[in-house]
Amino acid sequence: xxxxxxxxxxxxxxxxxxxxxxxxxxxxxxxxxxxxxxxxxxxxxxxxxxxxxxxxxxxxxxxxxxxxxxxxxxxxxxxxxxxxxxxxxxxxxxxxxxxxxxxxxxxxxxxxxxxxxxxxxxxxxxxxxxxxxxxxxxxxxxxxxxxxxxxxxxxxxxxxxxxxxxxxxxxxxxxxxxxxxxxxxxxxxxxxxxxxxxxxxxxxxxxxxxxxxxxxxxxxxxxxxxxxxxxxxxxxxxxxxxxxxxxxxxxxxxxxxxxxxxxxxxxxxxxxxxxxxxxxxxxxxxxxxxxxxxxxxxxxxxxxxxxxxxxxxxxxxxxxxxxxxxxxxxxxxxxxxxxxxxxxxxxxxxxxxxxxxxxxxxxxxxxxxxxxxxxxxxxxxxxxxxxxxxx
Ligand SMILES: *Cc1c(COP(=O)(O)O)cnc(C)c1O
Numbered sequence: 001x002x003x004x005x006x007x008x009x010x011x012x013x014x015x016x017x018x019x020x021x022x023x024x025x026x027x028x029x030x031x032x033x034x035x036x037x038x039x040x041x042x043x044x045x046x047x048x049x050x051x052x053x054x055x056x057x058x059x060x061x062x063x064x065x066x067x068x069x070x071x072x073x074x075x076x077x078x079x080x081x082x083x084x085x086x087x088x089x090x091x092x093x094x095x096x097x098x099x100x101x102x103x104x105x106x107x108x109x110x111x112x113x114x115x116x117x118x119x120x121x122x123x124x125x126x127x128x129x130x131x132x133x134x135x136x137x138x139x140x141x142x143x144x145x146x147x148x149x150x151x152x153x154x155x156x157x158x159x160x161x162x163x164x165x166x167x168x169x170x171x172x173x174x175x176x177x178x179x180x181x182x183x184x185x186x187x188x189x190x191x192x193x194x195x196x197x198x199x200x201x202x203x204x205x206x207x208x209x210x211x212x213x214x215x216x217x218x219x220x221x222x223x224x225x226x227x228x229x230x231x232x233x234x235x236x237x238x239x240x241x242x243x244x245x246x247x248x249x250x251x252x253x254x255x256x257x258x259x260x261x262x263x264x265x266x267x268x269x270x271x272x273x274x275x276x277x278x279x280x281x282x283x284x285x286x287x288x289x290x291x292x293x294x295x296x297x298x299x300x301x302x303x304x305x306x307x308x309x310x311x312x313x314x315x316x317x318x319x320x321x322x323x324x325x326x327x328x329x330x331x332x333x334x335x336x337x338x339x340x341x342x343x344x345x346x347x348x349x350x351x352x353x354x355x356x357x358x359x360x361x362x363x364x365x366x367x368x369x370x371x372x373x374x375x376x377x378x379x380x381x382x383x384x385x386x387x388x389x390x391x
Pocket of ligand 1: 082083084085107109110150154179181182200201202203204213214215
């Protein structure tokens with residue numbers, strides 16, 4: 001794409017291939033070069049081509065940051081060495097005495113950051129089911145600076161109303177942060193719904209090939225972006241140029257991957273719901289999902305994460321996970337390969353037992369990340385593992 005071609009009116013699939021990545025001006029290379037240099041020559045002190053030192057800025061990272069901002073519909077993108085470091089940098093915009101209101105069904109590491117790292121530094125937090133907007137209004141105190149949520153949530157796949165929460169946040173002068181890792185900008189557009197900041201673990205769908213750990217923040221608020229860029233440099237949690245290149249490469253197929261994964265996951269979730277070994281299925285694509293109307297309004301597709309409760313509790317869940325042959329038993333999600341995991345033992349072990357059972361994270365709960373393998377092969381794998389689990 002010509003460097004001066006406007007992005008106006010172009011769809012995500014086009015932007016994911018081209019945004020921030022015009023052909024290299026020195027060689028014409030159509031793929032973004034991996035610039036490994038840690039430092040950049042200055043013509044005279046203070047006069048340079050926009051890059052000084054690779055912690056404060058790097059050309060490969062800049063291409064990724066511009067592409068991420070564009071596909072999320074934001075003005076500013078910042079890339080980090082992990083989703084957790086993106087979260088940590090964001091929380092460093094707060095001061096002792098400030099308060100964060102967070103969703104109750106969060107990525108375990110985000111809960112751990114709020115509870116074990118920020119709380120001892122004087123930044124309070126409370127956790128709430130964000131469905132009840134009156135309870136949300138009541139939970140915002142004069143100290144509340146930020147509302148942080150994931151939707152769909154992890155692992156219960158609840159869906160929260162971003163537009164309604166954005167209205168409350170704006171009325172009360174609070175920053176609304178949406179972790180869009182599960183939905184991706186292909187399915188959900190938080191900034192267009194009124195959120196101030198989008199957070200990603202690029203480790204998951206955005207990179208999509210399970211070979212990078214990375215994170216991102218996207219916003220259209222110039223003053224906040226400036227503060228975040230200052231903290232990105234000051235705290236130093238930046239991704240390597242090679243990792244930036246890999247995420248850029250993964251992004252090019254984001255739309256195709258996510259749509260195919262949604263289609264396979266919909267078939268699998270529908271069949272799981274009818275299977276006698278399965279007590280309950282949580283999936284935003286099912287007619288039975290309690291947030292059905294909101295999902296249809298807020299999301300362009302249901303995603304490819306499925307949680308299910310097996311009849312028979314822990315022994316059944318363990319036998320199922322051991323029996324899977326195509327799905328790997330592993331943490332993480334969003335890659336081309338299908339994964340299965342046990343939230344109570346694996347991803348959500350850092351969430352206290354009492355909160356886990358209040359949320360519904362029972363010993364029979366298993367979470368699936370549906371990849372790009374053939375639907376028939378994945379269903380065959382699930383069926384034989386369910387048969388083992390009920391034996
Ligand atoms: C994985 C994940 C994170 C943390 O990202 P890392 O890249 O593992 O540090 C944050 N939020 C969600 C929803 C995640 O799935």
